[in-house]
Amino acid sequence: MKRKLRVRQAQTVLPFGVGAVLDIQGESFVAAGIETWPRLKTPVSSERLAARLGVKGFFAAPHTLNDRYDQPDRPGVPYVRFPGWLFCGACRTMVRFLYEREKPGEPPVCTSCAAAPRLTPMRFVRICPDGHLDDVDWWYWAHSKLAPEVRASCSEAKHAWKARRLSFRVADRASGLEALSVRCSATRQDGKPCGAERDLLDILGPQGGRCSGRNPWQRWHENASCGQQVHVVQRTAGNVYYPVVHSALDIPQSAEPPWAEQDAAQAVLGHPYWTILLDALGTSRADTFRGLIKEDTGACDSLIDQLVAEATGSPAPPAGRPGPEEIDLSRDEWYAFDAAHLPEPTKEFAIRRGGLGLKGETEEPWATLDAHIGGVVLVDRLREVRALAGFRRYSPGGTLVPADTSGRLRWLPATEVYGEGIVLALDEQRLTAWENDPRVQAHVRGVRTDLDASFRGEQLAETVGSDLSPRFLLLHTLAHLLIRQLSFDSGYTTASLRERIYGRPEYGQRGLLVYTAAGDAEGTLGGLVRQGEAPHLAETLIRMLEAAAWCSADPLCAEHTGQGFGNLNRAACHACTLLPETSCQTGNTLLDRALVVGSAHVPGYFTDVLTASREYAAATALGGTP
Ligand SMILES: [Zn+2]
Ligand SMILES: [Zn+2]
Ligand SMILES: [Zn+2]
Ligand SMILES: [Zn+2]
Ligand SMILES: [Zn+2]
Known part of the structure; x- marks a missing residue:
């Protein structure tokens, strides 16, 4: 039977919204950016929230029976396999699972073992403070204790990111991260076996190496040049993902506070510098007076623009409404309740x-x-x-x-x-x-x-x-x-x-x-x-x-x-x-x-x-x- 993996529509904002890493039926994915969402989606209206966040509107993910874990061009929210590095629990082979190998409705399996057991995602990933996320460079990790010229002589060095001869080993004598190691069984240019190996004792925390400057759903050329320190963490760690969610309650138009705007307008019109500002319009002094009026009355620029337009008979400025940062959702909501x-x-x-x-x-x-x-x-x-x-x-x-x-x-x-x-x-x-x-x-x-x-x-x-x-x-x-x-x-x-x-x-x-x-x-x-x-x-x-x-x-x-x-x-x-x-x-x-x-x-x-x-x-x- 084909496996079905599903995220409920409500979960596509929280907890499995864009950028989140999720474990589902033993597989691990990351939610891709909304630029990869399908064309068919459901509009969600909230004018106040849209104005506050400075966007045109909102869309919810379409209802679907199966999210797009491994099938492109289907309805549903796209999730991309991540980490890309998997391993076989039986033979311990590590596999960089490339997108071409995805088979719709089927989990990745080990092709080296006769029983074809399912592959397990690696537990560690790389993040940086600029919000990037990537696989650990496991080939580099295995070879990181070697001298650069010895490392370069490994036959896998040229395509390290999809190295084919790595294994994820576990020792019986030790415990914890020390018991785990990554080993390379490729050959060197001189024909000798490579055999590079390093345990995971020091893997967590800041690591050397450049940040890839991207998230897993972005293409190679979509990367940012990132100079941040990369940190290796467990993919389920709390600091892999901090979603930024805004929310607004619908309140009836009639309940929005008329007084706040009106009071501010009265205060501006009654301010001793108001007429001076009108006289000074178009000169550099106007900014000074405007600043003083704003300071004393707490009025925002758009309100002053509007009042100036009314006073001078010039057409009202295009932004007749307050800018995003001036909209306070809690103010309106409390006004309705109170x-x-x-x-x-x-x-x-x-x-x-x-x-x-x-x-x-x-x-x-x-x-x-x-x-x-x-x-x-x-x-x-x-x-x-x-x-x-x-x-x-x-x-x-x-x-x-x-x-x-x-x-x-x-x-x-x-x-x-x-x-x-x-x-x-x-x-x-x-x-x-x-x-x-x-x-x-x-x-x-x-x-x-x-x-x-x-x-x-x-x-x-x-x-x-x-x-x-x-x-x-x-x-x-x-x-x-x-x-x-x-x-x-x-x-x-x-x-x-x-x-x-x-x-x-x-x-x-x-x-x-x-x-x-x-x-x-x-x-x-x-x-x-x-x-x-x-x-x-x-x-x-x-x-x-x-x-x-x-x-x-x-x-x-x-x-x-x-x-x-x-x-x-x-x-x-x-x-x-x-x-x-x-x-x-x-x-x-x-x-x-x-x-x-x-x-x-x-x-x-x-x-x-x-x-x-x-x-x-x-x-x-x-x-x-x-
Ligand atoms: Zn295997
Ligand atoms: Zn090697
Ligand atoms: Zn980065
Ligand atoms: Zn307590
Ligand atoms: Zn609280």
Whole structure:
């Protein structure tokens, strides 16, 4: 029977999007750039996301029964065999499996063994910080300990990249990488056997040799000249692939914030330099005044262009809309959730006001909890478009390789998903008071310093804002704790829930969205929304706070002054706070339980609630009336 290898459509953005290396039924492939995608594909609309990313639109991979692992010109997303070096587990022969040898529907097999066993992909690959990926030069590795002239005398030296006489040996006496070696059994020019061999003890890490400057689906001539250091890693290692995914929720047009633009326009027109700018137009002084106005009002260039056009009666500039970097997706989304009049439900966006159901409650800890929560919005239906902009390798700070390696296309691969969710907003007054506490400010200043020092600051700015605020850290940690608790209470896996943090004070943000988005246009089952209804949510929150006060890695975790990537986490580890990567907007960084439940050094936003809960529990345990 022919083997069928398939990747689901939703997986073609994450986790198996362009550049990803995937293991499937014992074979290994890499997802090729979108320039190799078939012509027949499904458009996915998201105007806001397209404007933000500066592309014309999005396409999803076509539905298909079999992806193009080894068959060109077929529907489905193309995956290219990688690594190209395979070996036979029986006779240990190494084979550079060339594209010409691919047989549709059949895995590569060993032609030296009578039983024709399947070949296994080599475990090691080469990556560089510019995002390139290639096979290890195994011929060179086997000969790397020899003097250059001896090496050159091997008869395979001229076509080393597809050398035919290599074997991947395993010794019984040693263990680990030392037990593995690559050996050459070619002959030398003088007729003697080559016999070059080197074990893999030192293979991992930085290696000599030039980077090929390309990814496996690119042709030889499509390489970039790359001067980066190459690193050998296992092909399944986490640093082989860091996808860069952007996503946007559909919100109704009516829900987009008119005020922000209008306020900025008013501020520009009322600025003392405005008329001076108009007089100075066309001179070099105009730029100075424009700069000053921008600085004072925060207006963007396109808005000023538009106002100048209106004032001078000249035709409006072609870019009547803001440039990509000026579009902030989170601002619009929060505006919709926080609106005084919630937008009318549409097929893509249906929300209604919920609550903890605790109004007028005097009993503790409920009364104190209620005072800390500013509002609940239930999201019965949402549509999210996720687009893959590209990927990085070696480190999250590596060079971005665009999804279109040809650089000619104006679209990105994307998927649309439907789902449901819960929006939780904190009480603005209490939040501001807590943020103004000097201990909170000092605590967050430390994290901000670490963020500036890490190379992730710029990448995270889209989510975090230009200046990390205490409320972002608080809301982000809260979202993680809530997802963990919801999954504990309701049977959702943590991987099926996601977060969106609205923690930028400059936009009046003070909330978070926990949602599940895996459904099609029919939507999901409403299970998560039910968890957000009274009385479940209040009970979930209290249980969450109790759980968050303690971690099995305490006191180590609680007292940490910097753990996780770039030391960007404080009291937060796998045992208490972290989530699967796909659930988190910031790659599991910028988390700290202390800001939620408090510590010896810093008050938590919910410390009072926790205290009230414990007093109540103690009082009832003693049999008294609380
Ligand atoms: Zn064999
Ligand atoms: Zn040799
Ligand atoms: Zn490179
Ligand atoms: Zn912990
Ligand atoms: Zn997160």
